[in-house]
Structures are given as C-alpha cells and as structure tokens.
Amino acid sequence: MAEEKKQETNKPQPKMYSISSEHLMDIMRYLMTRPYGEVVKLMNSLSTLTPQGYTGGSTDVGKK
Secondary structure, eight states: OHHHHHHHHTSOOOOOOOOOHHHHHHHHHHHTTSOHHHHHHHHHHHHTOOOTTOOOSOSOOSOO
C-alpha cells in the first residue's frame, strides 16, 4: 500500500509549452500528409489547444 502511494508521488508533472500559431499550423500541415491512423489522436489533441490567456469567452467585451 505504501509502495503504491510512493509511486504516485514520484510521477513527473506535465510540462507546459507555448507555441506560435504559425508553428501549430506547420505541425498540422505536416500531420495532414501522414496516414490518418498514425496521427488522428495527436491532431485531435492539437485542435483542442486554447490560446494562452483565453478565458472561454466568459468576459463581456461589449460597451456598457
């Protein structure tokens, strides 16, 4: 039991990266040249990325 807890705490934390929209499009263009079965999961992950600082449209940007 204690061994399981020790393994869980030793998991590395995922790293966060920022890439430009140009780099993202280059990656997507490249992946579109590869066979579908190889890249579908990765392309789905990339397509769900949100811009840094994006709040999901919850802020009101209209005039008051």
